[in-house]
Amino acid sequence: MINTYTSYQLITRDIDKSLSRVQKQPLVDRETKYYLENITKVKSIDEFVDNPRLFKYAMKAFGLEDMSYAKAFMKKALKEGISDPDSFANKLTDKRYAEFVSAFNFADHGSEATVYNKAQQLAVENFRAQAVIRGIDPNSDEVKAANQYYLTHIVDVKSIDDLMADDQLFAYAATAFGMDPEVDTKDFLRKILEGGVRDPDSLANKQSEPRYAAFATAYNFEAFGEEATTRNPAQLSVTEKFYRQTLEEDAGQQNEGVRLALYFQRKASGITSFYQVLGDKALAQVVRTVLGLPDSFVQTDIDKQVKYFEQKLKVEDFSDAKALEKFLTRFTTMWEIENPSSPAQASLSILFSQPPEYGVSTNLLLAIQKMRS
Numbered sequence: 001m002i003n004t005y006t007s008y009q010l011i012t013r014d015i016d017k018s019l020s021r022v023q024k025q026p027l028v029d030r031e032t033k034y035y036l037e038n039i040t041k042v043k044s045i046d047e048f049v050d051n052p053r054l055f056k057y058a059m060k061a062f063g064l065e066d067m068s069y070a071k072a073f074m075k076k077a078l079k080e081g082i083s084d085p086d087s088f089a090n091k092l093t094d095k096r097y098a099e100f101v102s103a104f105n106f107a108d109h110g111s112e113a114t115v116y117n118k119a120q121q122l123a124v125e126n127f128r129a130q131a132v133i134r135g136i137d138p139n140s141d142e143v144k145a146a147n148q149y150y151l152t153h154i155v156d157v158k159s160i161d162d163l164m165a166d167d168q169l170f171a172y173a174a175t176a177f178g179m180d181p182e183v184d185t186k187d188f189l190r191k192i193l194e195g196g197v198r199d200p201d202s203l204a205n206k207q208s209e210p211r212y213a214a215f216a217t218a219y220n221f222e223a224f225g226e227e228a229t230t231r232n233p234a235q236l237s238v239t240e241k242f243y244r245q246t247l248e249e250d251a252g253q254q255n256e257g258v259r260l261a262l263y264f265q266r267k268a269s270g271i272t273s274f275y276q277v278l279g280d281k282a283l284a285q286v287v288r289t290v291l292g293l294p295d296s297f298v299q300t301d302i303d304k305q306v307k308y309f310e311q312k313l314k315v316e317d318f319s320d321a322k323a324l325e326k327f328l329t330r331f332t333t334m335w336e337i338e339n340p341s342s343p344a345q346a347s348l349s350i351l352f353s354q355p356p357e358y359g360v361s362t363n364l365l366l367a368i369q370k371m372r373s
Contacts, residue, residue, distance in 0.1 A: 289334050
């Protein structure tokens with residue numbers, strides 16, 4: 001059997017290819033087609049939750065498949081939404097529920113929740129609001145014509161250049177987000193869009209007025225490329241999550257260590273504190289394994305656990321690709337020692353094959369293996 005380190009590397013070496021293989025699995029392909037063909041027809045929370053095939057697909061995409069039976073629980077989370085910090089989903093320790101509610105945001109978007117796209121519906125909502133502010137009837141023929149032109153053509157916009165090239169579309173978008181034509185020139189707004197919002201230091205995020213970040217979020221070409229004007233959380237992002245979840249589950253059937261490594265890799269960029277790590281059993285298990293801590297360590301005071309983690313690791317390294325790779329190499333190596341995928345003799349040959357730059361020396365691994373014997 002292939003060891004943990006090698007299995008993980010084979011999957012992540014070309015993650016797109018690995019996900020493509022998952023996508024082509026007959027069951028995955030069949031369920032995804034059904035989901036995409038039917039999710040846009042759903043107009044209410046009850047329709048969504050009471051369709052077991054759609055609901056289970058969505059729940060699995062967010063790693064909540066084991067809670068698919070809890071319909072009343074999920075309906076409550078969906079009905080309260082996420083706009084209120086004290087809503088049911090926001091108060092749950094497990095943030096997967098808030099992510100789920102954000103993707104299927106019936107509370108905010110109503111019957112449009114499954115087709116909602118910020119570059120489409122949000123822009124139109126904002127444009128109508130701006131019309132009211134300027135003393136124009138939002139139901140006037142002029143506003144209706146502008147809305148119709150925008151919705152007809154925005155879906156064909158695949159880049160920042162496309163948006164800038166159509167003066168009518170650009171003027172509509174700028175107006176919708178409260179831009180001042182005297183100050184917010186095309187060149188400036190182009191830079192806003194090019195920087196996106198993923199980087200805290202991007203131009204949009206560094207502006208004191210939130211409208212710039214809102215504009216870059218709605219026309220998020222930096223993050224979503226050609227799909228920016230058509231992508232919505234209830235469709236494409238859910239299928240992507242479903243493929244990744246399936247990939248991790250498939251890997252876990254062969255080796256739980258590989259599943260944990262893939263999960264940590266997926267979550268790493270969003271980790272900002274070790275309290276967050278301790279709030280997720282899988283993330284915490286990976287960190288404890290890397291640090292060689294016994295299971296009993298979980299009984300230690302939480303603040304002391306965090307302090308110990310901070311002494312040994314830098315949380316910012318999880319957002320650094322090279323540092324994360326080194327961290328997960330160490331994890332897969334340590335996991336293999338504690339949970340060997342092959343007989344001891346074969347494990348020894350695996351250890352010899354690991355170069356020291358991966359973070360654990362061969363001498364140390366042999367010493368640990370000898371203690372186990």
